[in-house]
Structure formats: structure tokens, C-alpha cells
Amino acid sequence: MARKIRPVSFDLEDPFEKELNDHASKYKFSVYVKRLIQRDKENSFPTFNRGQIQSEEDFSEALEDYM
Template sequence: MPRMVKKTVVFNMEDPDQILLHEHANERKNFSGYVKRLIQRDREGGYSVAPVKISSVENRAINVKSFI
């Protein structure tokens, strides 16, 4: 087996979801290391569901007395 193996990731620039993934990937200085960490996390049983980013939060009053 060769000392180094190169794998290619393809992003479909006509798919809005993949465009966002591509933009996120481009923010990384070390894309190869980033992908390797994702693979390692997956092997170790990391996120079973992708985390959700909340874009906005409503201001709500919370009655803390009901929690005590």
C-alpha cells in the first residue's frame, strides 16, 4: 500500500445544501485534518444525528417558580 492515499470530496454547486457544506469546509485551514477528525468522531460513536444550528431565539419570560 502506498504511504499516502488521496480521497476526493465532490460538492454539487447546484444543490443549496451542498453549497453550504462547501462554504463551511472552505472556512477550515486544514480540510484534510478536519475530515479525519469527523471520521474519527464517527468511529468513536460521535453524533448519531447532526447537531442543529438555531438561527434565531425568541425572547420569552420564564416563570422559574414552577421549576422549584
């Protein structure tokens, strides 16, 4: 069986990236990322830019709206 591992890094000194890491840590990371990719592939995942999300609360609200 062939597997491809793709690491993702988070800058824990950047508040935005730290919040993303903290949020993703609540889930099985590999499964979580694969589901996000699947939704993006199906063109149903919203596009966010860094200016739209300033806090973990903003991210959580956006994610809840999406789900």
C-alpha cells in the same frame, strides 16, 4: 510513506451541498474530515439526514450542539 487521497465532490448548484462546501472551506479540509471520521468511529457523531438540515444555520446549530 504511503498516502491515500480520497476526493470529495460538492455539487455547487445544490444549495445544501454548496452550504456544506462553504462551511468546510473555513477549515483545513483534510484535518476537518479526519476529525469527523474520528468522532464517528468513536460513535459520538450524530447522524443527520438531509431533511433535518435545510440551511447553513441549521447545520451550524447542529454542529455547535455536537461540539
